[in-house]
Amino acid sequence: xxxxxxxxxxxxxxxxxxxxxxxxxxxxxxxxxxxxxxxxxxxxxxxxxxxxxxxxxxxxxxxxxxxxxxxxxxxxxxxxxxxxxxxxxxxxxxxxxxxxxxxxxxxxxxxxxxxxxxxxxxxxxxxxxxxxxxxxxxxxxxxxxxxxxxxxxxxxxxxxxxxxxxxxxxxxxxxxxxxxxxxxxxxxxxxxxxxxxxxxxxxxxxxxxxxxxxxxxxxxxxxxxxxxxxxxxxxxxxxxxxxxxxxxxxxxxxxxxxxxxxxxxxxxxxxxxxxxxxxxxxxxxxxxxxxxxxxxxxxxxxxxxxxxxxxxxxxxxxxxxxxxxxxxxxxxxxxxxxxxxxxxxxxxxxxxxxxxxxxxxxxxxxxxxxxxxxxxxxxxxxxxxxxxxxxxxxxxxxxxxxxxx
Numbered sequence: 176x177x178x179x180x181x182x183x184x185x186x187x188x189x190x191x192x193x194x195x196x197x198x199x200x201x202x203x204x205x206x207x208x209x210x211x212x213x214x215x216x217x218x219x220x221x222x223x224x225x226x227x228x229x230x231x232x233x234x235x236x237x238x239x240x241x242x243x244x245x246x247x248x249x250x251x252x253x254x255x256x257x258x259x260x261x262x263x264x265x266x267x268x269x270x271x272x273x274x275x276x277x278x279x280x281x282x283x284x285x286x287x288x289x290x291x292x293x294x295x296x297x298x299x300x301x302x303x304x305x306x307x308x309x310x311x312x313x314x315x316x317x318x319x320x321x322x323x324x325x326x327x328x329x330x331x332x333x334x335x336x337x338x339x340x341x342x343x344x345x346x347x348x349x350x351x352x353x354x355x356x357x358x359x360x361x362x363x364x365x366x367x368x369x370x371x372x373x374x375x376x377x378x379x380x381x382x383x384x385x386x387x388x389x390x391x392x393x394x395x396x397x398x399x400x401x402x403x404x405x406x407x408x409x410x411x412x413x414x415x416x417x418x419x420x421x422x423x424x425x426x427x428x429x430x431x432x433x434x435x436x437x438x439x440x441x442x443x444x445x446x447x448x449x450x451x452x453x454x455x456x457x458x459x460x461x462x463x464x465x466x467x468x469x470x471x472x473x474x475x476x477x478x479x480x481x482x483x484x485x486x487x488x489x490x491x492x493x494x495x496x497x498x499x500x501x502x503x504x505x506x507x508x509x510x511x512x513x514x515x516x517x518x519x520x521x522x523x524x525x526x527x528x529x530x531x532x533x534x535x536x537x538x539x540x541x542x543x544x545x546x547x548x549x550x551x552x553x554x555x556x557x558x559x560x561x562x563x564x565x566x567x568x569x570x571x572x573x574x575x576x577x578x579x580x
Contacts, residue, residue: 178197179198183363183546184231188219188387189213193249195548196531202552205536207244247352247353253335254359259402260401262330275322285328289332291332296337299332301359303362309327311325361401364546365391365546368380373496374393379484380500388403388406390480394492412427414468420451434506435470444463504524
């Protein structure tokens with residue numbers, strides 16, 4: 176019997192990750208994971224097509240070998256400084272003679288909300304319904320079936336550079352794959368790491384990658400704001416290399432081993448050896464010295480996040496928690512440092528809500544790729560449910576709310 180699969184492809188600055196999930200009656204089971212170094216991107220933007228294609232091919236080959244299946248379609252994550260977001264509203268008259276909201280009214284309303292000024296070199300990749308109102312009554316989660324004369328929707332709209340999108344799709348196609356959909360990466364990461372309760376009470380998710388940090392804010396169960404901060408883990412590695420006068424590879428090892436340079440309780444800061452640039456001479460560096468290099472950069476990242484949230488998120492929205500995910504969330508000591516800086520509870524977000532090879536993917540660096548499979552399962556179910564699984568999806572709430580939130 177043929178296994179129905181959904182694959183997520185996270186093309187990152189430092190690595191490309193592919194995750195294959197099988198569709199089961201109980202949800203998704205992870206059956207294959209593949210990784211490969213990535214050297215063809217800078218801050219989420221493709222700078223070398225051939226390197227990126229090779230990285231995709233290598234990651235997919237490993238994932239397919241583990242899963243025992245051949246993959247033709249993938250859901251592709253996208254990020255980068257070119258990605259921008261805004262909120263907008265759409266209003267339509269309810270069309271039916273019965274004055275009852277139907278799915279066609281909801282779709283028209285969302286389409287109207289997408290009528291914004293978009294530069295010729297940009298295109299909309301997401302229009303996420305946040306909340307509806309019928310005849311001025313706000314806070315409607317599912318308007319289907321309600322009576323009224325006017326339907327309104329608030330949407331969160333994400334746009335990206337058309338050339339950047341074309342380059343990503345070109346790499347995917349030249350790697351022998353077809354894109355089933357493009358997904359802004361923090362949406363995927365949030366699908367894998369956040370609960371609906373967290374989205375309801377208010378949460379900031381930071382997906383710290385190699386080249387950028389993706390930011391998304393939820394409140395009241397829906398997206399309030401999303402952005403890309405042009406600082407990631409590679410900047411920290413570069414600071415260590417410059418500050419300790421060592422090679423980038425050695426700096427990356429130091430970052431992974433010692434993190435922010437915090438010593439365990441009662442541990443004497445005896446220091447650790449660091450190879451100099453010539454590769455032979457070693458120097459002893461204390462954790463305090465390392466902390467003096469790393470902490471200012473992490474502080475700067477969090478300062479930029481705080482400023483961005485303060486500028487774009489209304490003050491009446493409560494932020495009850497910060498969740499850190501992505502490879503940068505593995506930095507030793509970052510959780511406590513973030514808690515002190517933001518003044519709210521902080522946790523590390525790892526993939527959940529899936530089964531299968533959990534031991535292989537229960538790390539923050541896999542959040543985006545796993546989330547892409549979850550996003551894909553909701554997309555396919557919502558868009559094809561009437562054809563494939565009759566009566567499971569019964570209205571716009573499933574197509575819109577469940578799909579995007």
